[in-house]
Amino acid sequence: MRFRDRFQSHSPRHLWLLALLWGVWGAIPMTVSLGGEPAGGLLRLRDGSQVQGEWQDSMQASEWSWRTPLFESVLKIPVAACESFSHPTTHAFPLPDQFWEIRLAGGNLVRGTWTALTPTDLVLQPLTEGGEITLERRFIREMIPRSGVATVVYQGPHGLRGWQDEHGRSEAIDRQGALQLEGNGILLQDVGLPERSVTDLEVTWRGRANFGFQWGVRLARDESDSTRNEQIIPAPARLDAPPEEEGPRGLTELRPFNLEVFRSELWALAETRRGLEKVQVQTLGEPGGRLALRVYLDQRAGQLVVTSATGERRCELLAPEPGRVPGTAIRLVNGRGSVRLEKLRIAHWDGVLRRPPSATSRTVPQGVEVASSESVEWNEETQEILVRGEAADRRFPRREVRRLVLAKGAEREPDSRLVVELVDGSVWRASQGMWRDGNLELSGEAIPAGLRIPRSAVWKVIWAVPSKGVAASPQVAVPAVLQTGTTALSGGLRGVRETPDGRRLEWEWPLGIGTGLLRPEVAARMILREPRQPNRASRRRPGPAAAKPGADTQDDPTQAESRVAVQMASGEVLIAQQVAWQPGTLTITLPTGGKQELADAEVKAVELTRGDAETLELKAALREALLTVPRQGQANPPTHLVRSASGDFLRGQLISFDDTSLVVAVRGREQTLSRDVVAAIVWLHPSDSAAREKGATGGPMAPRVQAFNQGKPGAVLNPERLDGTRLSGTNVIQEQVELDLANLDALLLGDWWDLFPAGNDGSAWRLKPASVPKSFQETDVP
Numbered sequence: 110m111r112f113r114d115r116f117q118s119h120s121p122r123h124l125w126l127l128a129l130l131w132g133v134w135g136a137i138p139m140t141v142s143l144g145g146e147p148a149g150g151l152l153r154l155r156d157g158s159q160v161q162g163e164w165q166d167s168m169q170a171s172e173w174s175w176r177t178p179l180f181e182s183v184l185k186i187p188v189a190a191c192e193s194f195s196h197p198t199t200h201a202f203p204l205p206d207q208f209w210e211i212r213l214a215g216g217n218l219v220r221g222t223w224t225a226l227t228p229t230d231l232v233l234q235p236l237t238e239g240g241e242i243t244l245e246r247r248f249i250r251e252m253i254p255r256s257g258v259a260t261v262v263y264q265g266p267h268g269l270r271g272w273q274d275e276h277g278r279s280e281a282i283d284r285q286g287a288l289q290l291e292g293n294g295i296l297l298q299d300v301g302l303p304e305r306s307v308t309d310l311e312v313t314w315r316g317r318a319n320f321g322f323q324w325g326v327r328l329a330r331d332e333s334d335s336t337r338n339e340q341i342i343p344a345p346a347r348l349d350a351p352p353e354e355e356g357p358r359g360l361t362e363l364r365p366f367n368l369e370v371f372r373s374e375l376w377a378l379a380e381t382r383r384g385l386e387k388v389q390v391q392t393l394g395e396p397g398g399r400l401a402l403r404v405y406l407d408q409r410a411g412q413l414v415v416t417s418a419t420g421e422r423r424c425e426l427l428a429p430e431p432g433r434v435p436g437t438a439i440r441l442v443n444g445r446g447s448v449r450l451e452k453l454r455i456a457h458w459d460g461v462l463r464r465p466p467s468a469t470s471r472t473v474p475q476g477v478e479v480a481s482s483e484s485v486e487w488n489e490e491t492q493e494i495l496v497r498g499e500a501a502d503r504r505f506p507r508r509e510v511r512r513l514v515l516a517k518g519a520e521r522e523p524d525s526r527l528v529v530e531l532v533d534g535s536v537w538r539a540s541q542g543m544w545r546d547g548n549l550e551l552s553g554e555a556i557p558a559g560l561r562i563p564r565s566a567v568w569k570v571i572w573a574v575p576s577k578g579v580a581a582s583p584q585v586a587v588p589a590v591l592q593t594g595t596t597a598l599s600g601g602l603r604g605v606r607e608t609p610d611g612r613r614l615e616w617e618w619p620l621g622i623g624t625g626l627l628r629p630e631v632a633a634r635m636i637l638r639e640p641r642q643p644n645r646a647s648r649r650r651p652g653p654a655a656a657k658p659g660a661d662t663q664d665d666p667t668q669a670e671s672r673v674a675v676q677m678a679s680g681e682v683l684i685a686q687q688v689a690w691q692p693g694t695l696t697i698t699l700p701t702g703g704k705q706e707l708a709d710a711e712v713k714a715v716e717l718t719r720g721d722a723e724t725l726e727l728k729a730a731l732r733e734a735l736l737t738v739p740r741q742g743q744a745n746p747p748t749h750l751v752r753s754a755s756g757d758f759l760r761g762q763l764i765s766f767d768d769t770s771l772v773v774a775v776r777g778r779e780q781t782l783s784r785d786v787v788a789a790i791v792w793l794h795p796s797d798s799a800a801r802e803k804g805a806t807g808g809p810m811a812p813r814v815q816a817f818n819q820g821k822p823g824a825v826l827n828p829e830r831l832d833g834t835r836l837s838g839t840n841v842i843q844e845q846v847e848l849d850l851a852n853l854d855a856l857l858l859g860d861w862w863d864l865f866p867a868g869n870d871g872s873a874w875r876l877k878p879a880s881v882p883k884s885f886q887e888t889d890v891p
Contacts, residue, residue, distance in 0.1 A: 149177075150196035151284075151595060152186070155579050156619045161595040164194075164549075164564065170541040179596065179633060180625035181613070188527070189575040190620040193399075195287065195451060196567055202532040204261055208236060211244065212251040214555045215525055216420070218536045219244070220255070226487030226494075236533040237566035239548075242557040252513040262455040263300040264534070272296045275440070284595065288450040290320075290443045299328055299438040300455055304408050307458040309418065310368075311401040316446035318393050321369035325408050325436035365436055366406055366413050375400070377413055379428035386428040390415050399451075405458055408435035414462060452569065454534065485513065525553065530569040531562065580621030586833050587850050590636040591616060602635065602850070604831045614812060614828060614858075631812050632859035640820070640854045672700070674716040675707070677841065678794070681815065681825040688715055689767045705842040714791045717784065718754055749773065750791040751782070763790070814838075816848050817855040824848060 149163035152175060162177030172185045204220075211219050211233065219242075225232040231244045231252075266272075268283035279294025290296060302324060314320060367378040368390065375390040393400070401418040411428040441450055486495045493504045494513070525538030529551065537560070539551035548561040585601030592598075603615040603624055613626040627633075675683040675697055685697035695707045695715070749763040751773060759782075761775035771782045771790070814836070816823030826838035826846045834851040850856070 150194055152194050153192045154190050154620060155192050156582065156599055158598045158600075158619055159596060160598050161593070164544050166544045166546065168543065168545075170543045170552075173544065177596070179591065179593070179598075179627060179631050180616070181628050182625060184618070184622060184625055186622055187580070187620075188572055189577070189579050190622060191570075191572050193572065194567075194570040196569070202236075202264065202534070204236070204255075204533065206256060208255050209233075210253045210255050211249060212253070213244065214248045214250060215538050216536065217248075217538055217555050218534070220533050220535050223487075225489060226485075228484070228486065235535065237531055237535070238563045239561050239566075240559070242560055244557050245555075246515065248555045249515045252515070254507070254510060260456050261534075262303060262306065262457065264454045266450050266453050271298045271300075272441075273298065284449060288441070289447060290441060290449075291447050292443065292445060294443050296441045297326060297438055302435075302437045302439060302455065303457050304435045305458040305460055306406050307456050308404040308406070309402075309452060309454040310404060311399070311418075311452035312448055312450055313399045314446060314448045315397045317396045318370040318373060318375075318398070318448075319444035319446055320448040321367055321440075321442040323365040323367045323440035323442065324404070324406050325365040326438035326440050327365075327434060327436035328438055363430065363433065365440065366408070368402075368404070368415070369442075377415055377424055377426045379411060379413060379426055381411070381428050381430040386411075386426060388424045388426045390424050401452075405462065407458070407460060409433060452530075485515070526573045528569075528571045529562065529567060530571075531566050532568045533566070537562075582619040583617060583621065585617045587637070587831070589856075592634045592636055593632070596633070602831065602836075605828050605836075612827075612829060614814075627812055627858070629812055630859060634817075635814075635856040635858060637850055637853050637855055673697075675712065676714040676716065677707075677825070678711055678713045678792075681823065681841065683840075683842065687768055688717075690763065691765060699842070699844075707842075709792060710794070711841070712792050714789055716789045718788045747793055750793055751787060752789045752791070753786050754788045755786075760793075766790070812858040815857040816853050817857050818853050822857065823853075 149161055151159055151161055153159045160175070160177050160179075162175050162179075165174040165176050165183050167174040167185075170188070172187055173191070174183045175186045176183045205222075208220055208222055211221070211223075211231070213219065219233065219235060221233045221235040223231055223233045227246070229246050231246060231249060232241055233244055234241050266286065266288040268286050268288060269281055272281065272288065273296065274281070275295040275297045279296055280291040281294065281296060282289040282291065288296070306324070308324070310322060312320065312322070363380045363382070369376050369378055370393065373393050375393055377388050377390050379386045390402075402423070403416045403418060403420070405414040405416075406412070411430050411433065413426040413428075415423040415425075417423060439455075441448070484497045486497065487493075488495045488504070491504070493506055494510055496503045496505065526540050527538075527542060529537045529539065529542070529549065531537075537551055537556065539553040539556050541553070542549055542551040544550070544564075547564050549564065549567055551560055551562070582600070585603060587602040588599075589601050590597055590599050598616075599619045600617045603617045606613050606615045606626060608626070611629065613629070615624050615626055617624050673685045673688050675685055675688065675695070677683065683697065684700060686700055687698040689696045693709055695709065695712050697705050697707065699705060745762075747760045747762060749761065751759040751761075751763075751771065753759070759773065759775065759780075761773045761780075764772040764774055764779060766772065766784065766787075769784055771784055771787055773780055773782065813825060813827050815825045824840060824846050826836075826840050826848070828836055829838040830836070835847055835849050836856075837845060837847040840846045848856075
C-alpha cells in the first residue's frame with residue numbers, strides 16, 4: 110500500500126475540477142509550517158474549497174475568525190459560506206470507567222457525570238474540559254449509564270493507523286486524521302467488532318459514488334505459525350456487479366454485512382446459505398456528496414438497521430442464519446474515484462432500538478418497571494434514585510439503573526443551524542455560536558446557559574444550508590486554486606501589493622470572503638489550468654523550463670545551438686553565451702553581454718550540446734550506480750559527472766574548464782578533454798549540500814514563484830508586479846523576467862525544494878555512500 114503522509118498529494122487520474130478541490134493534481138508533496146504550530150483543522154466552504162487552519166475569537170455569530178498558516182492576517186468567514194469543519198484527532202478520547210449519556214430534545218447528546226436531579230434541573234459535569242452545566246429537565250429525554258471500557262469499541266479514524274491493505278495495491282492517504290482511499294482498493298482493520306454493535310459512519314466522496322463498507326469480516330487463526338496468527342478470510346467486494354443473488358453458499362463462505370453503492374443507490378446486503386438478502390437504503394443523487402448514518406447490527410440474529418445520524422429510520426434488513434460465525438473486523442472498499450472516511454465510531458449495542466419516550470417518567474432497573482404515574486428524583490444524601498408513587502416511594506441504587514426515561518415536555522423541537530460534535534461523542538445542535546477566549550459558546554433553546562466548549566474538545570462542526578444562499582465569488586483576471594497537501598482554495602491571484610514589510614502576493618477568496626496576503630515563507634502550489642501532457646518535441650530541450658529575460662517561457666530556437674543551458678539547483682534554466690569554471694564558482698556570459706558568477710551550490714548541470722534525448726534523463730539503475738560512492742572513495746568523493754556526446758560517463762573531481770577544454774581528476778590522475786566531446790557536466794552535491802539555501806531569495810519580499818508547465822519546472826522570480834495575466838519580477842541573476850500566467854499550468858510558491866518530484870531538482874543528483882556489509886557492521890557481540 111502506498112501510504113502517504115497528511116501533507117502529500119498523489120497522481121492525477123480523475124476529473125480536473127474535482128482534482129483541484131481535493132488536492133490530487135500532480136505528484137508534489139506540500140508542506141506549510143509556522144515554527145512547529147499545530148496543524149489545526151480543516152474548513153470546507155460551500156464552493157468545495159477546503160482550508161487548513163484554526164478558529165480565533167470572534168464577537169459576531171454571523172462571522173467566525175479564521176487563521177490559516179498560508180495568510181498573514183486573520184480572515185472573517187461568513188458562516189453562510191461554511192459547510193463543515195473537522196479537527197480529526199490522532200487518538201481516541203479516553204472515556205472513564207463510569208459516566209452517563211444524557212439524550213436531550215432535538216438530537217442533542219451530552220456525556221458526563223451528574224450529582225443533582227431535581228424536578229426542574231439536572232446538574233452535570235461534562236467529560237470534556239469546562240465547568241458544570243445545568244440542563245433543564247423539560248429538555249431531557251433519556252439518561253443511560255455507560256462504561257467507557259465496555260461501551261466504545263473504536264473511535265476514529267486515526268489516519269492510516271491500524272488499517273491493512275488487503276490487496277497490496279490500495280492508495281490510501283491520511284487527510285489530517287481522515288482516511289481517503291483513491292481508486293480501486295480495499296482496507297481492513299480488526300476493531301474487535303462485538304456481536305451486537307452500533308456504528309456512526311460518515312463518508313464523503315467525489316465523482317460517482319462507488320464504495321462500500323463491511324462489518325463482520327472474519328479473521329482465521331493459523332496455529333502453525335506463531336509469528337503470523339491472523340489470516341484474512343477473503344470477502345471480495347461486488348462493486349462491479351449489481352446486488353443480485355449469487356446462489357447457495359456454505360456457512361464459512363458467507364460474506365460480511367455490507368452497505369454498498371450501485372448505480373447511485375445505497376443498498377444494505379447480507380448473505381445466508383440460501384443466497385443474498387438486500388434492501389435499498391437511499392438514493393445518493395448527483396456525483397460527489399456526504400453521507401452520515403447510524404447502523405445497528407446484530408450478527409447472530411442477522412439484523413441490520415440503518416438510520417440517519419439523527420435517528421430517522423432508513424431501512425431494516427433481516428437475514429437470519431443459524432450458526433453464523435460473527436466477525437471482528439471491518440472493511441472500507443472503493444471501486445473508483447475517491448472516498449474519504451470522515452468519522453467512524455463503533456460501540457456495543459444492547460439490542461434495543463431507540464424509540465420516542467413515553468409521556469411520563471419511568472425507570473427500568475434490571476427488570477423492575479416503574480409505573481408511568483410515578484415521578485423520579487435524585488437523593489444526593491443516599492446516592493439513590495427515588496421513585497415517588499401514589500402509594501409508596503421506592504429507592505434504587507444508581508448502579509442498578511439501566512435506563513431512565515423522563516417526561517417529554519410540550520415545547521417545540523429546538524432550531525439547529527449548526528451541529529457540533531465533540532471528541533467524547535457528545536453532540537450539540539444550536540441556533541448560533543461564537544468563539545470567545547478559546548471556547549465555543551453556543552446558544553439555542555435546548556442549550557444550557559453558560560455552555561463553554563474548549564477548542565480542543567471540538568471534533569466537527571456542520572452548518573445547515575443558509576436560507577438566503579451565499580455570496581457569489583468575484584471575478585479575477587487570474588483564476589486559480591491555491592493548494593497544499595491539505596488546502597485546496599479556489600479564487601485567484603489579485604495582484605502584488607506593497608506593504609511596510611515588503612511585497613506580498615494578494616489572493617482573492619471565493620464566496621465574497623475578501624482578500625488575503627500570502628505569507629512570504631509559504632510553500633504551496635497555485636494551479637492555473639488543467640495540466641497538459643508534454644509532447645515529444647518538448648522532451649528534446651530544457652524548455653519549457655527555459656525562460657529568457659523579458660520572455661514567457663522558451664528561448665529562441667534559431668540561436669539555440671550557439672548557447673549553453675545552465676540548469677540551476679532550483680530547476681530553473683539560464684541561457685548563456687559562454688561558461689567558465691574555477692573551483693567554487695561558475696562564470697556565465699549572458700546573451701546581453703553581461704557576466705554573472707554562480708556558486709557551485711546553486712548549479713545543477715551545464716548542458717553544452719543539444720542531443721536527440723535530454724541529457725540528464727537516465728535509467729534508475731544507471732543513476733543509482735553513478736551516485737553511489739564506494740567505501741574506499743568516501744574520504745575524497747567525486748564532485749562532477751561528465752557526459753560525452755556519445756553517451757559515455759566519467760566521474761571525478763573537476764579541476765577547471767573553459768571554452769576549449771576540461772580538466773578532471775579521476776582516481777588521482779588528471780585528464781584533459783576537449784570541450785567538443787563533452788555534452789554536459791553535472792554537479793554532484795553531497796547529501797548535506799547547502800544548495801537549498803541559495804537561489805532567488807525572497808527575504809522580506811513576496812514568496813518566490815516558479816513556472817511549472819507540462820510537468821517541468823521553469824523560470825524562478827521574485828514577483829514585483831501583475832498586469833492582467835503577466836507576472837513580472839527579477840530572477841537569481843537580477844534580470845527582469847516576465848511570465849504569462851495564461852500559458853502556464855501552475856506556479857510553485859516558496860521553498861520549491863519541498864515541491865518537486867524526484868528527478869526535477871538537485872536532490873536527484875545527491876551522492877550517497879555505499880552500504881556497509883553486515884559482516885563489517887558493529888554488533889553487540891564483543
